[in-house]
Amino acid sequence: MSGPTSGFFLRRQHERQHLSRAAAARGPKRRARAWRPQKGPSLDKNVPVRFYLDFEKPIAELESKINELKSMVSEEGGVSIAAEIEKLQEKVQDLLVEIYAKLTPWQKAQVARHPERPHCLDYINALIDDFTPLAGDRYFGEDAAIVGGVGTFRGRSVMVIGNEKGSDTQSRIKHNFGMANPEGYRKAVRLMEMADKFGLPVITLVDTAGAYPGVAAEER
Numbered sequence: 001m002s003g004p005t006s007g008f009f010l011r012r013q014h015e016r017q018h019l020s021r022a023a024a025a026r027g028p029k030r031r032a033r034a035w036r037p038q039k040g041p042s043l044d045k046n047v048p049v050r051f052y053l054d055f056e057k058p059i060a061e062l063e064s065k066i067n068e069l070k071s072m073v074s075e076e077g078g079v080s081i082a083a084e085i086e087k088l089q090e091k092v093q094d095l096l097v098e099i100y101a102k103l104t105p106w107q108k109a110q111v112a113r114h115p116e117r118p119h120c121l122d123y124i125n126a127l128i129d130d131f132t133p134l135a136g137d138r139y140f141g142e143d144a145a146i147v148g149g150v151g152t153f154r155g156r157s158v159m160v161i162g163n164e165k166g167s168d169t170q171s172r173i174k175h176n177f178g179m180a181n182p183e184g185y186r187k188a189v190r191l192m193e194m195a196d197k198f199g200l201p202v203i204t205l206v207d208t209a210g211a212y213p214g215v216a217a218e219e220r
Contacts, residue, residue, distance in 0.1 A: 051115055053107070053110050053114070055103075059099070062088055062092050062095065069084060070085060119207065120147050120164040120207060121147065121167075123162070123205055124147070128151035128158070129151055130151050131149055133147065133149040134148055134150065136183075137187040138186075140182070140220060141183050142183070142187070143176075143181045144174050145175050145177075145179055145180040145208075145212070146184035147161070147164045148188065153203065157200055159191055159200045159201070159203070160203045160205070161188050161191055161202065161204050161205070178207060179208065179210060179211060180211055180212060181214075181220065183220065185211075
């Protein structure tokens, strides 16, 4: 695959798979997972597992049919049904390639803003070992929209700083949908200065809708 297909289809379909594989390969020694926001009861429990963009409707219909057939296999164990599932899965892959090879500029923007794209904490959990979060700007307080801390990447100590939008209703509210307040930017500066002092490379993960425009933020 090449061109727009590799740029958007692969990004849409395989980002989370790659991160999951990387996390599994690194074993259970990571600390960042325990630090992630706890997921309590929320409205997101009623949201479908998969989210489809408007131009992905044909894919949604095929995958719905596949899920129906899979439930029939578990109940009846039919070999012929399993063969039909395999054919439909191949058709889904072909359709994905066809659709993502000719995306319009707006559809590309939709893919870039897809709600199921990995966030900062997903990358930290998958790629950074022994992550230790650092909080506060030493002036006003903590801003959960900016995540930062030290860890190791490929055996080397690093400082990681990024925007976190949250993955469900509660965490999105906690992280203010990734919109940083002044204290968040001051925290980022503090961590960069700390990294400079100790000679640590800085890894930044920028994923923000912009600075928070509230009155209190302007006052600070």
